[in-house]
Amino acid sequence: MYRQGMLIWERPEPPNRPVPAPLSRDRIVQAAIQLADADGLDAVSLRKVATALDVRPMRLYGYIASKEELLDLMVDAAHAGIRPVGDGWREVLRSLAEATRHAAHEHEWLADLLGGRPQLGPHALASGETVVAALGDVDLDDVMPMVAAVNAYVIGAVRREIAERRAERATGMDERRWQASLGPYLERTFATGRFPALATVVRDAAHLDADHTFRIGLDFLLDGIEARIARS
Template identity: 60%
Template sequence: MTVWDRPEPSARPVPLDRERIAAAAIALADEGGLEAVSLRKVAARLDVGPMRLYGYISTKEELFDLMVDEVNAEILPEERPGDWREALRVLAHRTRRTALRHEWLADLLGGRPALGPNALAVTETTLSAFDDLADLDTVMRAVETVSAYFTGAVRREIANLRAERATGLSKLDWQRAHGPHVTRMLATGRFPALARVVHDGTEVDAETSFATGLDWVLDAVAAKLARPPV
C-alpha cells in the first residue's frame, strides 16, 4: 500500500495535510539537501510534534515519495506535446530544470518508479504521445533509453555544481589549478587522443551539451522506431 492509498487523518487540532508536510520537507531539502530532511525537522518547521506526522506518513521513504511527487507537478507539461519526440524532449528539459531548482531530486532520479498522482500524470502525458505506435515494448525501450540519458546527464551536472560549491573553484578555476599536471602528462606522448581533445576540443556550456546529447539520443530512437519489425 502506498502513502496515497491511506486516507489522511483529521487535521484537528492543528491544520495539517500531506501537501503541507511535503512542502516543508522540500524547503528543508532545497536549503540543505536530503540529509537535512528528517521527520523531526519537518515537524519543527510545521510547529507540530513529530508524532503528529505518523498519522500521515509511516517512514522517511514515504516522505521522499511525497516530495518527489510534489516536484513532478513542475515537470508536467502545460500543454500536451504534439508527438513522441516533443514529449520526450519536454520531459528531459523540464526534468533538468526542476532538478536545478531542487538539486536533491538528482539523488532520487532513476530509482523505483514514482507512483504519486503527479508522477503518473507525467508518465501518462509522455506515453500518450506514442498512441500511433502499436509496439508497446519498443515504446517502453524508447522512453527508458531517453530517461537513462537525461538522468545520467542531470546527475553529472548537479555533481559538478556541488563540487564547485564544496571546493570554491569554478570549472575554469579547477582547470587552471590542475593544468600543469595535465600538461605534464600529455607531454609524455602516452595520451594522444586525450591531447587532441584538450588542445582542439570546443568547450560548451552545460545546457548546450545537454540539448545536443538529447538530440543525438532522440535521433537514434527515431531510427529504431522507423525500422520495420523483424
C-alpha cells in the same frame, strides 16, 4: 492511522480537527522540501519537519508512516512541475528531458532520488500518461525502452551536473578555475605523447557549456531512437 496494505497515495488523511497548528500532507511535504532545498536530504527527518511546522513529531505519523513515504511524496510533488508538452513523440520526449532536468536543478536533492523503481504518485503517473500517449504510433514493445532510455540519459546528465555544483561549493572553485589549476599537469602529461587522441580533443574541440552539452547528447539519443523507428 496507518492502514496495512494501503499505499500513501490511497490512504486518506486524518479528519480535520481544531488544533493550534493546522496540518496536512501538503504542508508536511512543502516543509520537507524547504529543508531539503536549503540543506539537502540529510536535513529531512520527521522530527525536523515537525520542528519546522511547530508541532509534535507524533502528529506527523497520522499523515505519513515513515521517512520513506515522505521522500516518495516529495518526489511526486517535484513531478507536478514535470509536464511534458509537444506535438509528436520526439517533442514530448525532449520536453520530458528538459522538464526533469529543470526540476532537478531547482531541487538538487531530486537528482539523488530519481531512478530505481518507477514513481507511482499521481503527478508522476500524469506525466507518464502524457508521454506514453504521445508514443501511440510506436510499436508497443518499444514504448517503455524508449522512455527508459531518455530517463536514464537525463538522470546521468543531471547527476553529473549536480555533482559539479556540489564540488564547486565544496572547493570554492568553479569549473574554469578548476581546469586552469589542472592545466599545467595536463600539458606535461600530453607532452609525453601517450594520449594523442585525448590531447587533440582537449586542445582543439569546442568546449561547450552544460546546456549545450545536454541538448546535443539528447539529440544523439533521439536521433538513434528515430532511426530505429524508421527501420521498424
